Amino acid sequence: MLVDALLIALLAGLAGVDLFDGLTHFHRPVVLGPLVGLILGDVQTGLLVGGTLELVWMGMVPLAGAQPPNVVIGGVIGTAFAILTKADPKVAIGVAVPFSIAVQGCITVLFTVFSPMMHKCDEMVKRGNWRGVEYVNYLGMGILFCFYFIVAFLPIYFGADAAGAMVKAAPQWVLDGLSVAGGMMPAIGFALLMKIMLNKNYVAYFILGFVAVTYLKLPILAIALGALAIAMIDFFNGNRAQPQPAATRDAEVQDGI
Amino acid sequence: MAFNDSDAALVAKADQRMEQALATRTVERDDYLDTTPAEPLSNRDINRMAVRSLALQASFNYERMQAGGWLYTLIPALRKIHKNPEDLSNSMKMHLEFINVHPFDVTFLSGLVLAMEQNKEKLSTIRAVKVALMGPLGGIGDAMFWLTWLPICAGIGAALALEGSLFGPIVFLLLFNALHFGLRFGLAHYGYRAGLGAISALKSSTKKISHAASIVGMTVIGALVASYVRLSTPLEIHAGQARIALQEGVLDKLMPNLLPLAFTLAMYGLMKKGYSPVKLIALTVLIGLAGKFFGVL
Numbered sequence: 001m002l003v004d005a006l007l008i009a010l011l012a013g014l015a016g017v018d019l020f021d022g023l024t025h026f027h028r029p030v031v032l033g034p035l036v037g038l039i040l041g042d043v044q045t046g047l048l049v050g051g052t053l054e055l056v057w058m059g060m061v062p063l064a065g066a067q068p069p070n071v072v073i074g075g076v077i078g079t080a081f082a083i084l085t086k087a088d089p090k091v092a093i094g095v096a097v098p099f100s101i102a103v104q105g106c107i108t109v110l111f112t113v114f115s116p117m118m119h120k121c122d123e124m125v126k127r128g129n130w131r132g133v134e135y136v137n138y139l140g141m142g143i144l145f146c147f148y149f150i151v152a153f154l155p156i157y158f159g160a161d162a163a164g165a166m167v168k169a170a171p172q173w174v175l176d177g178l179s180v181a182g183g184m185m186p187a188i189g190f191a192l193l194m195k196i197m198l199n200k201n202y203v204a205y206f207i208l209g210f211v212a213v214t215y216l217k218l219p220i221l222a223i224a225l226g227a228l229a230i231a232m233i234d235f236f237n238g239n240r241a242q243p244q245p246a247a248t249r250d251a252e253v254q255d256g257i
Numbered sequence: 258m259a260f261n262d263s264d265a266a267l268v269a270k271a272d273q274r275m276e277q278a279l280a281t282r283t284v285e286r287d288d289y290l291d292t293t294p295a296e297p298l299s300n301r302d303i304n305r306m307a308v309r310s311l312a313l314q315a316s317f318n319y320e321r322m323q324a325g326g327w328l329y330t331l332i333p334a335l336r337k338i339h340k341n342p343e344d345l346s347n348s349m350k351m352h353l354e355f356i357n358v359h360p361f362d363v364t365f366l367s368g369l370v371l372a373m374e375q376n377k378e379k380l381s382t383i384r385a386v387k388v389a390l391m392g393p394l395g396g397i398g399d400a401m402f403w404l405t406w407l408p409i410c411a412g413i414g415a416a417l418a419l420e421g422s423l424f425g426p427i428v429f430l431l432l433f434n435a436l437h438f439g440l441r442f443g444l445a446h447y448g449y450r451a452g453l454g455a456i457s458a459l460k461s462s463t464k465k466i467s468h469a470a471s472i473v474g475m476t477v478i479g480a481l482v483a484s485y486v487r488l489s490t491p492l493e494i495h496a497g498q499a500r501i502a503l504q505e506g507v508l509d510k511l512m513p514n515l516l517p518l519a520f521t522l523a524m525y526g527l528m529k530k531g532y533s534p535v536k537l538i539a540l541t542v543l544i545g546l547a548g549k550f551f552g553v554l
Contacts, residue, residue, distance in 0.1 A: 020314040020315070020317060020360075021311055021312045021313070021314055021315050021326070022311050022312075023311065023360055023361070023437065024430070024433075024434055024437070025407070025429075025430065025433050025434070025437075026430060028411065028414075028429070030411060030414040030415050030418050030425055030426050030429050031426040031429065031430060033418065033426075034418070034423065034425075034426050035426075043423070044421055047418045047419075047421055047422070047423070047425060047426075048418070048419060048421065050415075050418050050425075050426070051414075051415040051416075051417075051418030051419035051425060052415075052419070054411050054414065054415040054418070055411075055415050055481075055485045058407075058408055058411050058412070058415075058481065058485075059408070059478075060534060061403040061407060062403075063399055063403055063404075068534060069534065069535065069538070094542065097538055097542075101535055101538075111317055111318050111319050112318070112319050114316060114317070114318035115318040115319055115320035115321075117316060117318065117325070118281075118316075118318060118320055118321050118324060118325065118353070121316075121324075121325060121328075121353055122283050122350070122353060125328075125346055125349035125350050125353055126283070126346060126350070127346070128342050128345055128346045128349075130332050130335075130336065130345075130349065133325065133328055133329060133332065133349070133353075134329055134332065136316050136325055137312055137315035137316045137325055137326055137329045138315070139316075140315040140316035140317070140325065140326075141312065141315045173546075173549045173550050174546060174549075176549045177542075177545045177546035177547070177548065177549035177550065177554075178542065178545060178546070179545075180488075180545040180548055180549055180554050181541050181542045181544065181545025181546070182545075183486070183487030183488060184486060184487065184488050184517075184520055184541050184544070184545065185538065185541055186481070186482075186485045186486050187482070187486045187517065187520050187521040187524045187541075188524050188534055188537045188538060188541065189534075190478050190481060190482050190486070190521055190524075191521055191524035191525040191527075191528050191537070192528060192534055193403075193404055193408070193474070193478055194475075194478065194521075194525045195525060195528045195529055196399070196404065197400075197404050197471050197474060197475060197478075198475065198525070201468075201471075202471055202472070202475040205471075205472050205475040205476040205479065206475050206476070206478060206479040207479060208476050208479060209475070209476035209477055209478065209479025209480035209481075209482075209483070210479035210480065210482060210483045210514070210518065211479075212476075212479075212480055213479075213480045213483035213484050213514075214483045214512065214513050214514045215513075218480075219416075220409065220412045220413055220416065220477065220480055220481070220484065221409075221413055223476060223477060223480045224409045224473060224476070224477050224480075226476070227472060227473040227476035227477060228473055230472055230476070231469040231470070231472040231473050232469070234468070234469060234472060235465060235468075235469045
């Protein structure tokens with residue numbers, strides 16, 4: 001168990017850095033789920049939990065810099081607990097979300113206390129010490145790694161048995177209720193995206209996508225490509241219909257993009 | 258969001274960013290001592306900058322946002338451009354001022370800034386370009402990556418993973434990063450080569466690119482709501498002798514996925530009223546528990 005918990009903590013540390021630096025997005029639950037599953041010897045459950053958690057977090061992205069509930073800890077802890085306690089993947093959401101909200105708060109604190117380091121950097125660049133600035137950035141990533149490592153290690157190493165006992169003791173309607181809530185949870189992420197993007201210009205496209213699945217049963221990729229076609233028609237026709245003065249003045253620069 | 262703002266709001270935001278940048282200014286000169294343009298940077302230099310841009314948020318903090326990582330991105334190229342130590346120091350001071358760009362399309366700006374540094378433009382000119390592009394790049398980055406590309410890739414990956422296929426995570430990573438790294442390196446070179454001419458192109462295209470991305474994003478989100486929000490009721494209606502299941506007999510006849518759509522729109526309405534995602538998560542859990550307890554969900 002110690003080795004498993006250490007390996008998972010290592011994974012969480014790397015993924016936590018990737019969330020801000022690297023951005024390859026292997027920190028998303030759809031990837032972390034099976035990786036945690038691999039460590040714990042149950043890739044199949046890892047895939048299922050990862051897929052489920054991915055949907056919950058789909059819309060919870062750092063829009064305009066605001067920090068959403070932490071996706072890394074949610075993915076790691078949710079998957080680990082589902083495998084260790086043999087709970088339903090949707091119940092794992094109920095375990096993952098409180099942790100991810102707490103970690104989101106800690107990250108905010110971390111970003112606040114790192115501000116004074118900038119004044120150190122001011123001193124360094126005054127003396128032309130560029131290497132010092134590089135070290136400050138490596139330090140930042142190092143702190144993030146350690147933070148995630150600890151936050152993932154402690155609950156998995158010390159809490160797995162307690163969580164397993166709790167899941168066994170909980171009445172069936174609570175587990176079923178959490179499972180129902182888990183099915184509804186993706187709506188929150190989608191609502192978050194809609195809040196940013198939806199205005200009367202785009203309602204039509206929302207309806208189009210909804211109908212394409214509800215009645216036509218098309219797969220997501222087919223719908224995305226269809227939407228791309230519409231966007232391209234709009235993009236290139238919009239070019240042609242632009243008011244004349246603007247069109248002539250910007251003609252040569254617009255070709256660039 | 259930059260692409261939904263009016264022009265006046267955009268100007269106000271740019272003014273505010275300039276104030277934030279100037280508030281953290283430590284540089285005193287406005288021009289470089291050595292004003293002869295430096296040797297052009299090689300493709301390798303630009304690629305190196307693009308790789309280092311991955312650490313843009315390494316020292317993220319609420320005072321200067323990404324200033325530390327932004328300077329980290331530029332350091333090797335700046336050292337090559339500024340042979341005079343005082344110039345290098347002044348340049349670094351300016352790049353340590355407040356900056357908040359989008360982590361995905363940042364290389365467009367860093368390429369552009371390196372072209373200006375190489376020409377030894379005035380510090381205030383470079384600062385003005387940085388400030389002017391933060392907003393438009395943020396808007397395009399949000400629209401393209403957070404609202405469109407990530408939901409598409411994640412939707413496809415999650416669907417495969419839920420079927421128990423290992424291709425879920427693999428396809429997700431390959432799809433997402435093909436565009437991610439393609440744009441990161443492509444924009445770095447484009448920004449450097451196009452130089453200042455690229456600014457007007459970007460500004461005139463900001464709304465159109467965001468608009469096109471929003472069309473794709475919104476369609477996909479409509480599709481995802483129908484695919485992945487799960488909500489149904491086991492209630493039955495007693496009509497004389499007959500018992501009709503509310504879900505299959507009535508709601509599905511009206512429209513399949515009616516309840517998921519209604520719940521999503523309700524969440525959307527509450528969010529517009531200012532409810533935070535955390536509150537809505539708690540509310541959803543309560544609804545799930547209460548619904549199971551009373552047997553309506």
